[in-house]
Amino acid sequence: GAVVSQHPSRVICKSGTSVKIECRSLDFQATTMFWYRQFPKQSLMLMATSNEGSKATYEQGVEKDKFLINHASLTLSTLTVTSAHPEDSSFYICSASTFRAGNTIYFGEGSWLTVV
Amino acid sequence: AQTVTQSQPEMSVQEAETVTLSCTYDTSESDYYLFWYKQPPSRQMILVIRQEAYKQQNATENRFSVNFQKAAKSFSLKISDSQLGDAAMYFCAYRRMEYGNKLVFGAGTILRVKS
Numbered sequence: 139g140a141v142v143s144q145h146p147s148r149v150i151c152k153s154g155t156s157v158k159i160e161c162r163s164l165d166f167q168a169t170t171m172f173w174y175r176q177f178p179k180q181s182l183m184l185m186a187t188s189n190e191g192s193k194a195t196y197e198q199g200v201e202k203d204k205f206l207i208n209h210a211s212l213t214l215s216t217l218t219v220t221s222a223h224p225e226d227s228s229f230y231i232c233s234a235s236t237f238r239a240g241n242t243i244y245f246g247e248g249s250w251l252t253v254v
Numbered sequence: 255a256q257t258v259t260q261s262q263p264e265m266s267v268q269e270a271e272t273v274t275l276s277c278t279y280d281t282s283e284s285d286y287y288l289f290w291y292k293q294p295p296s297r298q299m300i301l302v303i304r305q306e307a308y309k310q311q312n313a314t315e316n317r318f319s320v321n322f323q324k325a326a327k328s329f330s331l332k333i334s335d336s337q338l339g340d341a342a343m344y345f346c347a348y349r350r351m352e353y354g355n356k357l358v359f360g361a362g363t364i365l366r367v368k369s
Contacts, residue, residue, distance in 0.1 A: 169354065170354040172356055172357070176297075179343075179362075179364070180361070180362070181345060181359045181360065181361050181362050182299075182345070182357075182359050184356055184357075187354075187356055189354070229297060231297075231299065233299075233357075235354055242301075243349070243357060245298070245299035247296075247297075247298055248297045248298070
């Protein structure tokens, strides 16, 4: 079964509102989680690296005030898209890193965000 | 900065045949990981195979094997006896060895399997 769970899998929100996506590591402690955005038929674009108990590190060009990332515990990281606009519609994927199984990275199932 | 290049946007293979997906990368590190991930239409990222750079032996997982050429910075994926379920987007990825480092992905290759 999945070791990293992402919720919701699909969400539709109105333009101007905020939406939160959760990423949970189910049976391990993940001190580092990563958030990606993926457009159709394109690669995964890293948005930010989330470390438990500290501020996220954002990639160049990603607005940290728009994409709020919180990693409050060793099993949960959240991505909040604030004041969402239609251009924020995309597929968002999280992944979690663990020392188990040789420093393996596990991916969540992804979340489809549609802003109308 | 590390980069990963997949030069084949799309590939096709006949069912039961063999196909090779290409990947090259650039790094100044001597120790690192290389991966191939499969992303089917469900969008779930599935680890296909993994290679540690310090290992000379090429990794193999059932019908999947790699040709790792460290000096040439090449990491191709060979899929033998292709099956319809192999149809997906395939991503080559690089990661530095230290814990907590991010994956650097290539642009991906869409693999189509013909019956």
